[in-house]
Amino acid sequence: MSLEKRINAFIELGTFLKQFKNKVINDSVQNLNEKFYDDFDYLIKRQKAFNGWFTEVFVLESIDAIAEMLTKENLQEWVSNYEINDFTPKNVGVIMAGNIPLVGFHDFLSVLISGNNVIAKTSSEDNTLLKKIAEILIEIDAELATKIKFVERLENFEAVIATGSNNTARYFESYFGKYPNIIRKNRNSVAVISHNDEKENLNKLGNDIFQYYGLGCRNVSKLYVPKGYNFNQFFEAIFEDFQDIVNNNKYANNYDYNKAVYLLGNNQLLDNNFVLLKEDESFSSPVAVLHYEYYEDIEELKNHLQSQKENIQCIVSNEAPIESLKFGEAQQPKLWDYADGVDTMAFLTNL
Incomplete structure (x- = not known):
């Protein structure tokens, strides 16, 4: 599956996701809407029943932030910084946090855009939205079905990206230390x-x-x-x-x-x-x-x-000597604003 096809799949996903916060239907994704719109809208409303912190307002904020990332301009600018060639894909295990809605999406995206296969272990606090998004992606391009897997326990992986607390990070380092890895702690x-x-x-x-x-x-x-x-x-x-x-x-x-x-x-x-x-x-x-x-x-x-x-x-x-974001920008990261300052794409394209 070519890089261009992967980018196009995520652009279409972004168009679909962009509809929900402002409830503006886009006819260019009519086929997706006929199959998924009502179910996805209902799933958004149901999130608070699964996790009391996931109110509809904040779930919609997260989905819209992802949609803003998934434009042709953003995706092409992002990948232009890396040499992404055709290669035998690696199976990358991703252990995701569940503190905010879809917090694991960027890792999921990065693994797939880099050409690798994602084996995702979602948090019990956030285990429905990403699975539905994966289903939508596979509808957009059936080739992605072989590149996405959700599991309860990581097996048959060749590299790992794991996010957790300082305590769980020690466990991750012990268990996954022999594999290429990114292990994130509290920040x-x-x-x-x-x-x-x-x-x-x-x-x-x-x-x-x-x-x-x-x-x-x-x-x-x-x-x-x-x-x-x-x-x-x-x-x-x-x-x-x-x-x-x-x-x-x-x-x-x-x-x-x-x-x-x-x-x-x-x-x-x-x-x-x-x-x-x-x-x-x-x-x-x-x-x-x-x-x-x-x-x-x-x-x-x-x-x-x-x-x-x-x-x-x-x-x-707003203090000039301090290298910083402006007030109000903390929750608006770009695709290249990596968690913990670790370049996930550089890691994935050099496996």
């Missing part, structure tokens, strides 16, 4: 705020924090703020658009639990009734909690963040 994202950041930018930061309830590695879990910062600016900027997040029972339970634990421990908190701010050096914070830390010198902070790059997925900021 978190941070934001650097200045006194000059306006309400509009801080509102965009709210998306980086609250999208997917803060469960993704690209979600901001810690703020760096200048000494003497007035947090009222931040709270006012996020209140109107994000206060309803606490209406999700799972999120509300985390908010109430963490608040009770911190207060019993006499921890000092900043609270706006839907997110807790706690001064803490740790990058990783519980659901409904943001850690924060003060800084005085931006260059010193830049050096500190550089020294911690193995623990940071991405940085959002």
Whole structure:
């Protein structure tokens, strides 16, 4: 199966997926719509029954973000950076996380676009949408049927991509260490705020924090703020658009639990009734909690963040010396924005 055919299959998939968030039907994929549209739409609505964190709004956000990736221009720009020749495909086992909807899609895409075969072990928290997407891909091009396999246990693989916690990563390294591998661990994202950041930018930061309830590695879990910062600016900027997040029972339970634990421990908190701010050096914070830390010198902070790059997925900021994404861009990765900074396609095309 040629690279061109693989790209075309994913372009058509992207056209199909693009219909769901805005409910605008595209007649160019009429055959797919007749067979899959209603079932896929129903599956989107059902996700919260399978996983209480997967609300329809956030499932649609994830699907639309994938659709935005799968354009002819994006796919061609992406693959142009690699030498993808015809070769005997390798069987690549992919162990997927389940923290946000379709979080394993990029690995799934990368393995197939590179010309290899994917053996996917999905998380029990997210094991229906990707399987349906695979079914749609096979309808688009039947040759893909021999290149996609879903399993409960990895077998007969020649390379591995595995995503998990720091604890599971140790297990992965022990079990898969003898194979070519990419093993991902816990990472978190941070934001650097200045006194000059306006309400509009801080509102965009709210998306980086609250999208997917803060469960993704690209979600901001810690703020760096200048000494003497007035947090009222931040709270006012996020209140109107994000206060309803606490209406999700799972999120509300985390908010109430963490608040009770911190207060019993006499921890000092900043609270706006839907997110807790706690001064803490740790990058990783519980659901409904943001850690924060003060800084005085931006260059010193830049050096500190550089020294911690193995623990940071991405940085959002408008501070010029800090290499970062802009506020609101954390959950809009490009195809070439690789998790943990490891070039998945380079790995796959050199097996």
